[in-house]
Amino acid sequence: MTALSALRQADCRAEMHLAEIPAPARLAPFAVALSAEVFEPSTAGHGSLHGPAAAALAEARTLGHNEDELATGRFILLHDPQGSDLWKGTFRIVTYIRAQLDAAMGNDQMLGSVAWTWLLDALRENExxxxxxxxxxxxMLSQSFGSLQKRAETIDIELRASWTPDGPDVRAHLEAWSDMVCTFAGLPPLPEGVTALPLRRRN
Structure with missing residues (x-):
């Protein structure tokens, strides 16, 4: 099984909008990149949009009309047939996940450790x-001032991680990452013993 076919066969969560994006250059001879967004149920009904509808939604997000977004992320698979001493293999997965929390939860000093544990748990549970x-x-703390001072403080949690998969069958790795993005968004169901993040309150 090739790495690309393994990615295509991954069974990712339906709540997550997954799309291929341009892969970063110069990191490896070969690369593929995916983006993911998780929205509240009110906007999840958009499904996979095409044509003018997709363009209109993309324009709305560009203009900042993305208040229903719960989490976003990037999944990049790198491949160097010659191998890498740094990777200890010929493949490397680089990921990024970001979500906005209530300030009270974001101030928890253990939040970073919990986020890292979720990643390791997701990889283990997906074998x-x-x-x-x-x-x-x-x-990252966000504070508003002036005419926006009535907005509540919020804190974003951002996890950047990378690891070397054991071979080209990376299907389980994408599925684990999919679970992670949805966990950051606070969506059930979650792995046994994991508590959802409190979602950002909206006025």
Whole structure:
């Protein structure tokens, strides 16, 4: 099974809007990149839009009309047939996930550790074998001033991570990442023993 066919066969969660995007250049001889967005149920009904409808939705998001977005992410699969001493293999997965939380939850000092644990748990539960995993969790405070001062403070949690899959069969890795994006969005069902993040409150 090739890596690309494995990605196509991945069974990702229906709540997640997944699309192929241009892969970053210069990171590896070969690469494929996917983007994901999770929206509240009120907008999840859009499904896979095409033509003018898709263009209109994309324009609305560009203009900042994306208040129903719960989480966003990127999944990049890199391949170097010659192998990499840094990766300890010929493939490398690089991911990014971001979600906005209530300020109270975002101030939890353990939030970064919890986010990293969720990633490892998702890989294990999907039986995605890997090595050389590393990552960074960041909390970003957003405060509004002037005419926007009535907006409540919010905190974004951002997880950037990478790992080396055990071979080209990366289907389970994409499925694990899909679970992670939805976990960040606070959507059930969740892996046993995992608690959903409280969603950002909207006025």
């Amino acid at each position: 995605a074998r890997y090595s050389e995993a590393g990552g960074t969790a960041t909390r």
